[in-house]
Amino acid sequence: MAEVEQKKQRPFRKFTYRGIDLDQLLDISYEKLMQLYSVRQRQRLNHSRQRKQHSLLKRLRKSEVVKMHLRNMIILPEMVGSMVGPEMIGHYLGEFSITYNRVKHGQPGIAPTLSSRFIPLR
Numbered sequence: 001m002a003e004v005e006q007k008k009q010r011p012f013r014k015f016t017y018r019g020i021d022l023d024q025l026l027d028i029s030y031e032k033l034m035q036l037y038s039v040r041q042r043q044r045l046n047h048s049r050q051r052k053q054h055s056l057l058k059r060l061r062k063s064e065v066v067k068m069h070l071r072n073m074i075i076l077p078e079m080v081g082s083m084v085g086p087e088m089i090g091h092y093l094g095e096f097s098i099t100y101n102r103v104k105h106g107q108p109g110i111a112p113t114l115s116s117r118f119i120p121l122r
Contacts, residue, residue: 015086017077017086017090020036022077022080025077026078026080033076033077037074041074041090044074052070056068057076057079060078060081061078071092071097074092075089075092
């Protein structure tokens with residue numbers, strides 16, 4: 001045990017999407033980017049270049065929080081920022097939103113309900 005092993009610092013994991021680095025994804029042309037997506041995503045991006053999606057991309061270029069209702073939009077590399085991570089590229093926005101209200105069970109004795117009559121407050 002004369003050798004003391006020092007813990008090596010692990011480098012940050014470099015993200016690649018289908019073998020292409022994130023920096024290269026941002027510089028790649030739209031046509032080459034389309035070849036990286038699956039067929040379903042290519043069809044969606046080719047057939048539905050709508051005004052809503054275009055305006056969302058414009059708003060995302062600013063450094064503000066953006067609220068949106070476009071759950072069916074595919075995450076592009078230019079959307080990567082504070083909330084959208086590089087591992088989300090190629091997924092739909094709806095996959096990352098909560099679609100239900102979290103259940104918060106009431107605490108007995110606080111609210112004027114039937115159950116609070118039988119629990120002493122002190």
